[in-house]
Amino acid sequence: MAEEKVEFLKGTLDMLILKVVALGPIHGYALAQRIQQISRDFFQLQQGSLYPALHRLEDRGWLKAEWKATETGREAKFYALTPRGRKQLEVEVKSWEQLTDAVRLILRTAD
Amino acid sequence: MAEEKVEFLKGTLDMLILKVVALGPIHGYALAQRIQQISRDFFQLQQGSLYPALHRLEDRGWLKAEWKATETGREAKFYALTPRGRKQLEVEVKSWEQLTDAVRLILRTAD
């Protein structure tokens, strides 16, 4: 009956991925760990959310993928930001800020 | 082809409704206007989002509805917050703050 379905991401996933990839090319598995680490364990990204999101962003031309070897010598798919991806990141950050500003206005109404 | 689908609410709608209803019983139509007004026109709540949301919140026992007359003498369905709804509002505000804190951590990473 678990009504306890927590939805963490609230549509922020694309922006978060773009932001972290913007720090430098990274593969999916490491990306998920990085997001978890930076957010102090708040975001625990599921693979069923992660990989479809990466493919989505690639399809839209915001990320570019390339198979390369990791430091430990394994093959992994590294994602890098495209120029369009960088613009998209800006757009998403801006609209996220507008959203949080608007929410703040509502939450702060004393009456 | 319009890729320009804007999704404003990002899962905040329930919280916003609970918050505004907490200011005092209000009917749906006025609620939508109030949210738009307080948010300085950022949120322009569609009826197809509004009414299903109200029914959802009522089903979950967070709102209680009652038909009453408006100031202008028309019948409208006024929603009021239940005690459980008040608790839920607190929960949602808290988790919203956690979310925005976590997002902030990601967005602020210089490297």
Added chain:
DNA sequence: GCCTTATCTGTAGATATTCTAGGTGTTCTT
């Protein structure tokens, strides 16, 4: 009196995102 706008409620169907729950294979550690 008529017409348009504003008020007030609602539903159906499409779309998009995220989660659960699986699956595959490789390398490292014990």
Added chain:
DNA sequence: AAGAACACCTAGAATATCTACAGATAAGGC
């Protein structure tokens, strides 16, 4: 030899939101 960690993936369900309708009443302009 076994299990954990690494690294990728998909299918299907659940949920939220939007578009696009539909209907009814009241108010205001002409």
